[in-house]
Amino acid sequence: MILKKFPVSSVFLWLLIMAGCATTIPVEVTRLPTLDTGGIExxxxxxxxxxxxxxxxxxxxxxxxxxxxxxxxxxxxxxxxxxxxxxxxxxxxxxxxxxxxxxxxxxxxxxxxxxxxxxxxxxxxxxxxxxxxxxxxxxxxxxxxxxxxxxxxxxxxxxxxxxxxxxxxxxxxxxxxxxxxxxxxxxxxxxxxxxxxxxxxxxxxxxxxxxxxxxxxxxxxxxxEKENRTLEKDKARDPRMKEANSQAKARHYRSAFTIYKEVYQDSGNFAAGFNAAILAEALGNHGEALELMGRLVKETGNPRAGTELERMKRTLAEAREAEEKFNSPLVGGPTTNAIRKVLEALQTQLPWNSTIAVLNTDSADQQLSDYIVEELSAGLARTVGLTMADRGKLSLRRAEHPGELSDEAAISIGRMLGCRIVITCALVGSGNQRRLLVKTFVVETGALTYQASEEI
Missing domain, CATH: 3.40.50 (Rossmann fold)
Structure with a gap:
């Protein structure tokens, strides 16, 4: 075997680069839309x-x-x-x-x-x-x-x-x-x-x-969107920092945060306090992130800490503005809220090991109705212990009943597909009176086991 020889300077440079690679932490931030659509649902x-x-x-x-x-x-x-x-x-x-x-x-x-x-x-x-x-x-x-x-x-x-x-x-x-x-x-x-x-x-x-x-x-x-935050290197060489850095690189952020915060409280180590603040932000604890970074600025006057503190304030202000205008940073509006409420209720009430069919029974707005059915189906498909009916076969059976679908017809479709549970969705009313009606039936007996009416 022939070993290639590299100049000592090249090896040293490579080691220097590897040692200098800083640890970055992804932080999720909320951005406001280009147009001011606050209050629009x-x-x-x-x-x-x-x-x-x-x-x-x-x-x-x-x-x-x-x-x-x-x-x-x-x-x-x-x-x-x-x-x-x-x-x-x-x-x-x-x-x-x-x-x-x-x-x-x-x-x-x-x-x-x-x-x-x-x-x-x-x-x-x-x-x-x-x-x-x-x-x-x-x-x-x-x-x-x-x-x-x-x-x-x-x-x-x-x-x-x-x-x-x-x-x-x-x-x-x-x-x-x-x-x-x-x-x-x-x-x-x-x-x-x-x-x-x-x-x-x-x-x-x-x-x-x-x-x-x-x-x-x-x-x-x-x-x-995701933004990367760079952790501060430890110049004091505290042995606990090595473990915290390893935890951060392994993306065990909560463990790393605990160690960094402990080191900072014990010794006032700047890198430990800075990194604890960054990880608090990454974990969604914005209040503690601001408090830690604010203390660093007061105690050290470090310009990097000052820059990060101002950025944190802007990021939090933007997220709060989005929450105020849209109910939550990304999930808002009556339709989304209605789907979430119904889905949470169904996930706790549907029997284990059930095959489910979700059908739209009546709607003046077919596109919105289809969207609701897809969202409920996707949410239930992610629920352990539930299996969704074959979508292709379900669509074919639904096409055999154009227009309004009765409860009995929905149950019949579920029976033909071998389902245990059938869920029906209908949009009724218009304007600010429009509502989503959801019913759950046991296919074998036809019994109504759940119903909800949510504003959309």
Whole structure:
């Protein structure tokens, strides 16, 4: 075996780098949305206008993907535009985008003549239009040389597509525009030999829109991200710090925090106090994190501790603002709260080792109803001791009963799928009177074992 020799200086440099690698701790922080959507719980999405582009189908795709992005925030209740339009038309005063301005000629036009029925039905409306849509496939001949030195020609197809849109968020109670945001994206690709290899234009456009609408959640709802905090190195060489560092690197943060805090209380070790404060923040104990870092600043005047203290204050202030405006940093709105309450109740009441089917029985808002069923199903699927019915078979059986589904029909579907329990969900009422009705039945006996009515 031949051993490679490395210069002593290289080995020393490598050891120095490895020794100098600082330990970083991920901390989850809450961020406020780009637009001030505090107080908004119910959103309606108006079909986007193709504008001068004339791309009506792309505008419809954009509308659908915006709807999906709103649901994905899990903060807002998505109000059916058809239902919203019905209420608006009965009120007879919603200006709409066709008037050229959401505020219209009267700032209060959203409330309507029927005593604010529109504002009671939805808090705000997302609207917008395609402002640019350009798609082209250009052909050219490219000359090549093969292995034998002979030249030949290849036909190349270059596809280019660029689109942009603008959307605005408007309060229904007074027609005020909360904000307006523009987005633009493009894609291009080259294919050879056959025009059939070029992707369908609509598929490319949908892919671009899907990428662009990923940012909508950050525009309208609070969101979370991970930030890394760097721990302070121990210059005092306290033997306990080595164990604390090992625990931190192994991500045993609570154990590391306990040791760091103990060392700091015993000796006033700056690194121990600093690291304890960082870990307290990572563990979600913001009060203790601020208290520890504040003590360090007072006792040492260390500029790094001062910088971290100010950052902690800003981070906590932003999280508290999000909590005040949206009920909680990431989970808020009546729909999410209703799903959470029902799910918690079901998880404690459903019998062990049960196969479950969750069905929507009646809803004027199919998209919202499907979302609720999916969320409840996903939550129950994560519950130990419960098994969900096959989704494909469940969908086929539900399709055999279009429209409203009776309790008896739901139980029959559960029986055909070999389920022990059937859960039915229905949306009733409208506006601020809309509620989620949930019932649980034992398939074998048809007995009703649980029911709930939650505001959404």
């Amino acid at each position: 119910r959103l309606a999405v108006e079909p986007f206008d193709p504008g001068e582009t004339g791309a009506a189908q792309i505008a419809r795709d954009l509308t659908n993907l915006i709807n999906e992005a709103v649901l994905a925030t899990k903060v807002f209740t998505l109000v059916s535009w058809e239902e919203f339009s019905r209420v608006r038309n009965s009120a007879g005063s919603y200006a709409g985008s066709s008037a050229g301005s959401y505020a219209g000629s009267s700032a209060g036009s959203y409330a309507g003549s029927s005593g604010g029925s529109i504002a009671n039905f939805a808090d705000a409306v997302i609207s917008g239009e395609l402002t640019r849509y350009e798609a082209a496939v250009n052909t050219r001949q490219d000359e090549r040389v093969n292995a034998r030195g002979l030249s030949y020609k290849v036909t190349q197809y270059k596809q280019e597509l660029t689109l942009s849109y603008v959307f605005r968020l408007t309060r229904t109670r007074d027609g005020s525009v909360i904000g307006q945001i523009s987005r633009e994206g493009s894609d291009e690709g080259v294919w050879e030999d056959s025009r059939n290899k070029v992707p369908h234009e609509r598929d490319v456009a949908r892919s671009i829109i899907a990428d662009l609408t990923k940012t909508l959640g950050k525009d309208i709802a609070p969101w979370k």
